[in-house]
Amino acid sequence: MRDDYDFSKSTKNPYAKKLKKQVTIRLDEDTIEYFKDLAEKKDLPYQSLINLYLRDCAQSRKDLKIEWQ
Numbered sequence: 001m002r003d004d005y006d007f008s009k010s011t012k013n014p015y016a017k018k019l020k021k022q023v024t025i026r027l028d029e030d031t032i033e034y035f036k037d038l039a040e041k042k043d044l045p046y047q048s049l050i051n052l053y054l055r056d057c058a059q060s061r062k063d064l065k066i067e068w069q
Contacts, residue, residue, distance in 0.1 A: 020051075 032046070035053075039046035056062075 035050050036046045039049040042049065044052075
């Protein structure tokens with residue numbers, strides 16, 4: 001390795017704003033199984049599929065209607 005490196009011509013990472021943040025959420029087992037089954041059919045990791053679904057909800061400003069019984 002060199003003692004010094006020249007970063008004067010470097011550029012910012014264009015994907016830095018798209019980095020993912022790790023969070024912990026609690027989901028029902030049947031919900032996880034649903035996404036795992038769907039992800040297997042789509043050949044995607046289930047966490048990526050959940051992220052895509054949540055991103056779609058956020059971008060379309062989907063509103064959740066809750067009715068308690």
